[in-house]
Amino acid sequence: xxxxxxxxxxxxxxxxxxxxxxxxxxxxxxxxxxxxxxxxxxxxxxxxxxxxxxxxxxxxxxxxxxxxxxxxxxxxxxxxxxxxxxxxxxxxxxxxxxxxxxxxxxxxxxxxxxxxxxxxxxxxxxxxxxxxxxxxxxxxxxxxxxxxxxxxxxxxxxxxxxxxxxxxxxxxxxxxxxxxxxxxxxxxxxxxxxxxxxxxxxxxxxxxxxxxxxxxxxxxxxxxxxxxxxxxxxxxxxxxxxxxxxxxxxxxxxxxxxxxxxxxxxxxxxxxxxxxxxxxxxxxxxxxxxxxxxxxxxxxxxxxxxxxxxxxxxxxxxxxxxxxxxxxxxxxxxxxxxxxxxxxxxxxxxxxxxxxxxxxxxxxxxxxxxxxxxx
Amino acid sequence: xxxxxxxxxxxxxxxxxxxxxxxxxxxxxxxxxxxxxxxxxxxxxxxxxxxxxxxxxxxxxxxxxxxxxxxxxxxxxxxxxxxxxxxxxxxxxxxxxxxxxxxxxxxxxxxxxxxxxxxxxxxxxxxxxxxxxxxxxxxxxxxxxxxxxxxxxxxxxxxxxxxxxxxxxxxxxxxxxxxxxxxxxxxxxxxxxxxxxxxxxxxxxxxxxxxxxxxxxxxxxxxxxxxxxxxxxxxxxxxxxxxxxxxxxxxxxxxxx
Numbered sequence: 275x276x277x278x279x280x281x282x283x284x285x286x287x288x289x290x291x292x293x294x295x296x297x298x299x300x301x302x303x304x305x306x307x308x309x310x311x312x313x314x315x316x317x318x319x320x321x322x323x324x325x326x327x328x329x330x331x332x333x334x335x336x337x338x339x340x341x342x343x344x345x346x347x348x349x350x351x352x353x354x355x356x357x358x359x360x361x362x363x364x365x366x367x368x369x370x371x372x373x374x375x376x377x378x379x380x381x382x383x384x385x386x387x388x389x390x391x392x393x394x395x396x397x398x399x400x401x402x403x404x405x406x407x408x409x410x411x412x413x414x415x416x417x418x419x420x421x422x423x424x425x426x427x428x429x430x431x432x433x434x435x436x437x438x439x440x441x442x443x444x445x446x447x448x449x450x451x452x453x454x455x456x457x458x459x460x461x462x463x464x465x466x467x468x469x470x471x472x473x474x475x476x477x478x479x480x481x482x483x484x485x486x487x488x489x490x491x492x493x494x495x496x497x498x499x500x501x502x503x504x505x506x507x508x509x510x511x512x513x514x515x516x517x518x519x520x521x522x523x524x525x526x527x528x529x530x531x532x533x534x535x536x537x538x539x540x541x542x543x544x545x546x547x548x549x550x551x552x553x554x555x556x557x558x559x560x561x562x563x564x565x566x567x568x569x570x571x572x573x574x575x576x577x578x579x580x581x582x583x584x585x586x587x588x589x590x591x592x593x594x595x596x597x598x599x600x601x602x603x604x605x606x607x608x609x610x611x612x613x614x615x616x617x618x619x620x621x622x623x624x625x626x627x628x629x630x631x632x633x634x635x636x637x638x639x640x641x642x643x644x645x646x647x648x649x
Numbered sequence: 650x651x652x653x654x655x656x657x658x659x660x661x662x663x664x665x666x667x668x669x670x671x672x673x674x675x676x677x678x679x680x681x682x683x684x685x686x687x688x689x690x691x692x693x694x695x696x697x698x699x700x701x702x703x704x705x706x707x708x709x710x711x712x713x714x715x716x717x718x719x720x721x722x723x724x725x726x727x728x729x730x731x732x733x734x735x736x737x738x739x740x741x742x743x744x745x746x747x748x749x750x751x752x753x754x755x756x757x758x759x760x761x762x763x764x765x766x767x768x769x770x771x772x773x774x775x776x777x778x779x780x781x782x783x784x785x786x787x788x789x790x791x792x793x794x795x796x797x798x799x800x801x802x803x804x805x806x807x808x809x810x811x812x813x814x815x816x817x818x819x820x821x822x823x824x825x826x827x828x829x830x831x832x833x834x835x836x837x838x839x840x841x842x843x844x845x846x847x848x849x850x851x852x853x854x855x856x857x858x859x860x861x862x863x864x865x866x867x868x869x870x871x872x873x874x875x876x877x878x879x880x881x882x883x884x885x886x887x888x889x890x891x892x893x894x895x896x897x898x899x900x901x902x903x904x905x906x
């Protein structure tokens with residue numbers, strides 16, 4: 275292949291650009307830098323013309339150079355005579371300049387100062403909080419309609435959500451709760467056995483699982499599993515104008531899409547959490563039986579003595595609150611989704627992050643309340 | 650005798666935040682019209698449609714149905730008015746988790762006291778009208794783009810609406826499907842007396858079905874013309890209107906008629 279070359283030659287007032295070789299993009303042609311430099315260096319040449327007798331194959335590689343040359347020629351107010359170019363290149367060049375760039379069409383990239391960025395971020399957080407608040411209000415009204423039987427939704431949808439947020443989640447909840455129970459038991463055995471208090475591992479695992487961990491762990495699993503799914507489902511419906519279709523037909527999207535999902539998760543999360551407690555205690559039991567000198571009835575009895583009803587109901591109430599928060603985060607982000615595939619991904623991510631943040635904040639608040647109530 | 654004014658748009662201004670999309674829109678639609686909202690891409694046609702069907706509140710002005718204000722009315726009156734509309738969206742906007750029959754059935758379940766068998770019967774009938782007999786139990790993802798639009802039309806017609814709104818009915822359809830959809834729209838208007846409002850920029854459709862129109866301009870952000878699209882094409886004084894309707898082939902100077 276013949277390497278591409280650009281030679282500039284001055285003849286009188288005219289700058290002649292000799293193009294030779296193969297101007298193919300794949301061969302990295304030299305570009306227009308030399309020509310532009312020559313155009314600037316000349317003491318007012320009257321015009322530019324091309325000599326392409328040695329030009330071989332060409333493609334966009336040539337056109338890019340020609341566009342740069344014509345731009346520069348216009349900027350310097352030089353007459354450009356394109357007649358020396360191959361016919362195809364002349365036509366492409368004319369086409370490229372046929373529609374002039376409208377003034378103001380190009381996006382201005384503006385750099386934001388640190389202060390400005392901080393201000394914008396603050397405003398964003400505030401408006402996000404306001405949106406979440408107004409969504410909570412809408413959801414409350416919708417729940418009232420649901421309870422009075424005025425909300426339009428499909429029973430089959432509700433059943434589907436119940437299954438999705440309940441039975442379908444059992445395998446992952448089992449696995450994680452069982453392993454967490456085992457981990458707690460390991461820690462307990464190691465720390466307590468030197469004092470001859472190994473049996474208190476049962477207390478540690480039982481109380482930790484029932485009061486705190488099973489609700490939090492299950493809620494976090496459900497935020498990643500079901501909350502994300504809610505955001506993606508509703509977000510995709512938004513992109514497809516399915517939400518608009520509901521609204522125009524007088525069906526409230528919150529009634530139809532959000533409330534059944536929230537109810538499903540609020541009902542299912544306490545049940546899953548209870549199940550997770552059992553799995554966690556079973557995990558602890560397995561470790562206890564293997565590493566401690568206790569019998570099965572001893573361990574079980576110890577657990578029963580340690581875990582009171584207060585702890586149980588405290589844990590279940592937490593799970594109920596977490597269920598509502600996870601479902602709300604998922605649905606709210608889904609409804610606030612933009613109109614593109616990227617936006618659906620963003621909504622899903624935000625749903626999970628918001629869900630987990632809400633869970634942790636609510637857990638802290640509830641723990642403080644429980645301590646003050648003496649539960 | 651001129652037909653009664655069915656829909657009137659008065660001094661309508663549409664904006665997103667500070668950005669005004671269209672201002673000072675004024676036009677009327679008579680009962681039984683097939684009214685075209687036209688203009689170049691991005692001029693605010695769909696936004697105008699959204700204001701007319703209650704999805705986007707205008708910043709100024711109002712839409713009047715049978716002389717009664719739409720946005721200025723209370724929430725419940727607006728809901729009542731909306732029930733007289735049927736809308737089809739650009740991509741059909743069928744609910745993807747439901748079959749075609751369930752899509753139509755949901756609307757009927759919402760507003761009628763038909764039993765399951767009756768709902769299914771109506772859904773079947775509507776699908777037959779749009780040429781989709783036998784597709785009751787298909788999901789939207791299992792049918793083609795043209796079929797989705799027709800199914801969307803069947804859903805829009807579920808409650809026998811007085812006014813049908815179409816957002817880009819022929820966008821993305823092959824010429825024959827687009828033509829069939831146009832014929833269907835004409836047929837529905839003639840047989841049911843429905844008023845039809847169509848957002849489109851497909852010239853073939855505009856001339857085939859439209860008998861009244863408004864032309865929106867993106868640069869001046871207001872309407873340039875209103876009336877029968879054929880008359881606008883042949884004799885409107887504004888070059889931009891004629892040029893659009895003649896596919897960019899209009900002479901600068903208007904020829905003496």
